[in-house]
Amino acid sequence: MASDRRPYKRESEDVRRDSLINAALELIADGGPKAATVRAIAEKAGVTAGLIRHYFASKEDLVRESYRRMMDRMTADNAAVLDDARPDPVVRLATFVAASLQPPVVDPTRVGLWAGFLHGVQIDPQIRKVHIQTYLAYRDLLQNLIEHLPEMTNPRCPRAAAIACNGVIDGLWMEASAVPEVFEPGEILEIGLIAVGKILEVDLLTAFKTEHQDMA
Amino acid sequence: MASDRRPYKRESEDVRRDSLINAALELIADGGPKAATVRAIAEKAGVTAGLIRHYFASKEDLVRESYRRMMDRMTADNAAVLDDARPDPVVRLATFVAASLQPPVVDPTRVGLWAGFLHGVQIDPQIRKVHIQTYLAYRDLLQNLIEHLPEMTNPRCPRAAAIACNGVIDGLWMEASAVPEVFEPGEILEIGLIAVGKILEVDLLTAFKTEHQDMA
DNA sequence: TGCCTTGTTTTACAAATGATCAATAACCCA
């Protein structure tokens, strides 16, 4: 008798967990948290719903892991920009700031995903911990870049400078991602470079333009 | 035979709609969007679930209205600060910025509520419209304050200046609201005033301190 | 007072959700 049972392939724990996490992230990104049901996640990951609880203690557990994954990616993306950048500290900072204010970091999908989790920061201690770690990692990166600026323009309080610059970047990132149609093309990038430049008293815009003359 | 039916009082449409909207906002604020079920909303509003659809076409409709209400409140709060402020343009701007970086505007509950809706901005056209209107209203208010600054310090492009300042304020507001324990008391306020001041080349911090000598 | 409108409750329902677990078959290894 022919079995009408669905054929499948056994996969390693890593592969399956990755599939499920990615599926959850995609669903939350474009349908919000409520779209990430166990069945939808399973289908997108190419498995059946029952398998989720073979790899995660609960759906909530999977969501937590997904948040961690998303934040890890953001941190990695941010740090990666600096690998290719020239050693000049001003150019490095300009490159770093610019990366956060352009695609693919600026992206409606990403901000939706990020917002979907933000409420969890208020409720779930583990999500909160990850949020703080990621925030501080980004800010420390920024502070480090600031501290390597030419001595003359070195701010008295690097911590405060980093918090301020982080604020501008976050705010502009959010707005540009959420409602891009409100701004002119490239406007947010230029405004961000100018604003961070004024806070630090460095001309980031010129530094960025000379470095990337190929761009508009 | 004694009726075990729950006693009730007839109320006007306004009262009932207000109760339901407020209940929805409270629930979303401290339990996230998923906590705002029709039954929970009804209970918090002191009615039974069936009544919701007597005043709203659907739950989604109620949520939309709630979002509008929240945004209206934020706009009103922001504008209200300026009523009491002295006519001096620098002081007015400083007061306005400071209000956005202190309680009750800075508040974990508020940012949770705000985040709960942010995903809707990507999906629901009506929510998106309200979001844009509110954003532009705040930014225009800011731009207006900036344009009234002493001519010498008047920025060449008020629009860009307003976008930048709005960015700092939003970013710092979000971070201070989400994870206040990462900052020292009053730190965000001071950093925000300095940052906006540097962008506009005005000393907002001094203006704020002289105006509010009673504060730390 | 007594009727009528309609705000409100109540019950009901179908669909969806997260969870559970026995059955099964894919793959590893002896």
Added chain:
DNA sequence: TGGGTTATTGATCATTTGTAAAACAAGGCA
């Protein structure tokens, strides 16, 4: 090659969800 391990399926459960509509009663008005 064949048996055992276990990853995976699939069926099922108890809840919860938004919605629907009938039954009821509060308050206005003649």
